[in-house]
Amino acid sequence: MTLTARAEKAPAKINLTLRVLGRRADGYHELESLVAFAGVGDALTFAPGGALTLAVSGPTAKAAGDSADNLVLKAARTLAEGIGGLTLGRFALSKRLPVAAGLGGGSADAAAALRLLARANGIASDDPRLMQAARATGADVPVCLDPRPRLMRGIGDILSDPLDLPPLFAVLVNPGVAVSTRDVFAALKLASPPTSTAPSGPAPVEKWGGEPAAFVAALVSDRNDLEAPAIELEPTIADVLSVLRNLPGCRLARMSGSGATCFGLFGSRATASAAARTLRAGYPAWWVRATALGGASS
Secondary structure, eight states: OOOSOEEEEEEEEEESOBEEEEEOTTSOEEEEEEEEEEEEEEEEEEEESSSOEEEEESTTTGGGOOGGGOHHHHHHHHHHHHSTTOOOEEEEEEOOSOSSSSSOHHHHHHHHHHHHHHHHTTOOTTOHHHHHHHHHHOTTHHHHHSOSOEEEEETTTEEOOOOOOOEEEEEEEEOSOOOOHHHHHHHHOOOOOOGGGSOOSOOOOTTSOSSHHHHHHHHHTSOBTTHHHHHHHOTHHHHHHHHHHTSTTEEEEEEOTTSSOEEEEESSHHHHHHHHHHHHHHOTTSEEEEEEEETSOO
16 A cells, blocks of 8 residues: 555546436436546545545635535545545645536546545455445446446446547536536426336447547437526526537537536537637636547547
């Protein structure tokens, strides 16, 4: 075991598609979502030894709320409950992603904490106790534990093997409004389905791959079921999508997760970067980042 300080990226999670398949009797929703990870995100460092603590800094730290409620600490405590004698220590989180934004920032931070604890304690990355802790921490933490493109199903607990997506170049835009996931699902107004309609295994992955043009065409034919209810709650999201769709070279504009962050897909890194510059000039209050998703190097 090594006790040197370590650092880990916590990349933003992007829901390229998101279908809500039904509402369970316990109130949770069954989903099917194609997830990729961006080249932008938060950053977490860990110094092993001593009591478990967390310091939060960065441009969106204030919006992240009380550090005592942070999912980083919840993940660490959950893992410690399952592994006796786990070495804990001091976490420092640089919060850079918008909060309550449909980017899975808190879940990505928690997953990064689990990876850091595993490395510091000599725990194999495929140790099932890591996934158990991820599932107990939050619905989006399992897919963030090994941040590679996947299809996720169930409440986020049924994951496909990693997918080999073609290079994707994107612009992420958040208009500065926070959207409650609970409120968005409530606005969807789904009734509970019979148990037999709930998915019982990984979704088929055959259509997600191949050449970029065919892949984007498959994305265009899909959807995010939470987009309409989110727009009902925050009409600004519709404005963001309209602006993205009118940018030169935009192949697809869609909301990620439960919003309010939206993404536009472009054919090249240069086109995405030019679009981001245009957005920053025209909408200086918006959070705008050009990035790469899936198989593209960031």
